[in-house]
Amino acid sequence: MKLLTHNILTSHVKGVTKGYPLLIKATEVRVNEVEFNPQFVSRMIPKLEWSALVQAAEGLGHLQDLPSSLIQDYENNEEFLRKVHRVLLEVEVIEGCLQCPESGREFPISRGVPNMLLNEDDS
Amino acid sequence: MEEAASQLEREHVHSVYEKIAPFFNDTRYKAWPKVRQFLLDQEPGSIVADVGCGNGKYLHINENIFKLGCDVCRPLVDSAWSQGHEVQLCDGLRLPYRDGCFDAVLSIAVIHHMSTKERRIRAIKEMTRTLRVGGRIMIYVWAMEQKRRKFEKQDIFVPWNPNPPSSLALHGPARGPQRGGRSQNEGEAADSSDKHRKVRSTSSMVDDGDLATSQQKSQRLWFFSRSLDSVLDFGSLSVSRSSSREISTLCTPSDETNGPKVGWRCPRGKGLIRQMSSLFSSSRTSMEEDVFETDLQEQVKNEEIINSTEGNEAVSVGLLQDCTSVPLPDLVSYEMEQSNEMRQKENNGEKQEDDTPKQQESTASLQGCEGENEWSREKLKDSCMRYYHVFREGELTQLIENHVEELHVLHTCLDHANWCVIAEKVQVWRI
Numbered sequence: 001m002k003l004l005t006h007n008i009l010t011s012h013v014k015g016v017t018k019g020y021p022l023l024i025k026a027t028e029v030r031v032n033e034v035e036f037n038p039q040f041v042s043r044m045i046p047k048l049e050w051s052a053l054v055q056a057a058e059g060l061g062h063l064q065d066l067p068s069s070l071i072q073d074y075e076n077n078e079e080f081l082r083k084v085h086r087v088l089l090e091v092e093v094i095e096g097c098l099q100c101p102e103s104g105r106e107f108p109i110s111r112g113v114p115n116m117l118l119n120e121d122d123s
Numbered sequence: 124m125e126e127a128a129s130q131l132e133r134e135h136v137h138s139v140y141e142k143i144a145p146f147f148n149d150t151r152y153k154a155w156p157k158v159r160q161f162l163l164d165q166e167p168g169s170i171v172a173d174v175g176c177g178n179g180k181y182l183h184i185n186e187n188i189f190k191l192g193c194d195v196c197r198p199l200v201d202s203a204w205s206q207g208h209e210v211q212l213c214d215g216l217r218l219p220y221r222d223g224c225f226d227a228v229l230s231i232a233v234i235h236h237m238s239t240k241e242r243r244i245r246a247i248k249e250m251t252r253t254l255r256v257g258g259r260i261m262i263y264v265w266a267m268e269q270k271r272r273k274f275e276k277q278d279i280f281v282p283w284n285p286n287p288p289s290s291l292a293l294h295g296p297a298r299g300p301q302r303g304g305r306s307q308n309e310g311e312a313a314d315s316s317d318k319h320r321k322v323r324s325t326s327s328m329v330d331d332g333d334l335a336t337s338q339q340k341s342q343r344l345w346f347f348s349r350s351l352d353s354v355l356d357f358g359s360l361s362v363s364r365s366s367s368r369e370i371s372t373l374c375t376p377s378d379e380t381n382g383p384k385v386g387w388r389c390p391r392g393k394g395l396i397r398q399m400s401s402l403f404s405s406s407r408t409s410m411e412e413d414v415f416e417t418d419l420q421e422q423v424k425n426e427e428i429i430n431s432t433e434g435n436e437a438v439s440v441g442l443l444q445d446c447t448s449v450p451l452p453d454l455v456s457y458e459m460e461q462s463n464e465m466r467q468k469e470n471n472g473e474k475q476e477d478d479t480p481k482q483q484e485s486t487a488s489l490q491g492c493e494g495e496n497e498w499s500r501e502k503l504k505d506s507c508m509r510y511y512h513v514f515r516e517g518e519l520t521q522l523i524e525n526h527v528e529e530l531h532v533l534h535t536c537l538d539h540a541n542w543c544v545i546a547e548k549v550q551v552w553r554i
Contacts, residue, residue, distance in 0.1 A: 001209070001211075002209055004189060004209075005191055005209045005211070008170070008191070008220050008221060008224045009211070009219050009220060009221075010219060010220060010221045011219070012217050012218070012219050020221055037186075037187070039167055039168065039187075040167060040168050040187055040189075042168070043166075043167060043168020043169075044168055044170070044189065047168075047170060047224070107219075111201060111204065112204050113200055113201065113204050113210055113211060113212060114211045114212070114219075115211070115212040115213075116193075116211050116212060116213040116219035117195070117212050117213055117214055118214065118217055
């Protein structure tokens with residue numbers, strides 16, 4: 001699970017109103033090399049919940065020097081875009097779980113795939 | 124009702140896909156052109172979801188957009204992940220994505236597996252929730268009407284056949300690189316070699332494999348089901364057991380290991396489905412989802428069999444099943460008729476044009492299959508019947524227009540055997 005995906009995922013447990021963002025508890029993290037596409041990253045940024053991204057990266061120990069708030073004119077700032085690229089697309093959680101911030105319900109991640117299936121009682 | 128619906132789906136969609144997943148990957152590489160185009164038309168930097176992505180065959184299209192896929196079938200999702208895609212396990216009725224996060228959503232050959240109208244609507248609503256205003260959704264579902272023929276009923280069970288090994292050699296595209304890379308245009312590789320095979324197919328479905336050549340016999344069969352919606356209507360019927368179990372109670376185990384020599388003993392006791400499945404899985408034809416008969420005169424009334432025409436290679440049989448706890452009396456009598464006639468004709472290998480086409484079919488096909496044991500047919504001897512609700516013309520559009528106010532239908536068409544609808548999410552103002 002990449003952090004870009006994590007940014008989109010939310011808890012959908014019945015009755016939960018604040019299911020986002022999910023807390024990441026990772027037991028295995030991998031960093032891959034992914035081809036850098038500045039236009040792609042730049043267009044992705046406005047769609048993100050920035051603070052959730054920062055929080056997630058920090059939780060994994062991969063924050064490095066990513067700023068906690070978006071900088072101005074990031075579209076042309078390659079250095080910045082590369083940092084975002086790394087965090088969004090190169091850091092990957094292979095094993096662990098995602099925890100609903102409100103209900104505490106845990107969704108396992110195994111072999112890179114989050115299992116967001118709900119049981120009868122919590123859906 | 125909800126429980127019955129999800130149970131039906133569990134047994135006749137989810138668990139079937141889980142069983143057939145390993146075969147699925149090798150054969151189903153066709154990316155429908157319109158879907159491909161829809162993806163290519165997305166602006167760079169778009170985020171697109173493929174809800175019900177299967178083995179992820181659309182996820183490699185267009186490198187400039189971010190795609191994520193989800194499905195309820197673990198083996199298929201794992202397979203998609205190993206191809207380098209971002210995928211999750213989840214249920215289409217409860218998507219784990221925040222509101223308005225997608226620029227586009229795909230629902231290709233998915234909602235026709237939902238067993239009630241209410242669930243189909245919920246699925247569309249859920250996907251709409253995750254779409255941003257101005258974003259578009261593309262939905263493909265099986266059509267009831269085909270170019271040359273028509274399903275008699277809208278709620279059906281379709282058995283699954285593995286494709287014969289020979290077709291694999293021709294059509295199995297090279298697997299993409301392992302995780303870390305992106306699989307290359309599998310769809311294209313398959314497309315070109317597929318073309319000559321597409322000719323006879325009018326119902327090749329998005330998620331189903333290649334068809335046998337015209338020389339091979341085709342076996343087409345589907346089972347009617349009463350819609351769970353209609354069961355609800357009748358009120359008094361309780362949907363307590365799955366439909367396959369209903370069939371089971373009516374049939375006896377047959378001696379499958381004897382193969383062709385005994386022809387096809389029809390059912391008393393459990394195993395009609397099993398028998399049907401093994402019949403199909405051992406058939407050389409294995410026309411995956413080609414459940415239609417070209418030359419057939421469709422005169423199915425209740426449990427009558429359609430007569431086969433001379434030289435006709437395939438037969439459609441409609442069996443009425445019901446999702447109730449009481450076996451249908453007419454089903455029982457139909458089978459008794461069948462088994463009587465079959466016993467009479469068991470040793471007679473002639474082709475006959477009477478109403479036991481199944482027997483001639485089965486004998487012929489079983490005889491043809493002995494050497495083909497590459498597939499682990501043992502696995503498939505269990506029921507591999509998939510539930511489908513096929514859509515009438517305009518049904519999907521109407522469903523959206525009447526029940527999903529945030530979607531505005533832009534385009535509808537019949538693409539091969541599917542109804543395709545593209546709709547846009549609009550802002551709804553409430554005064």
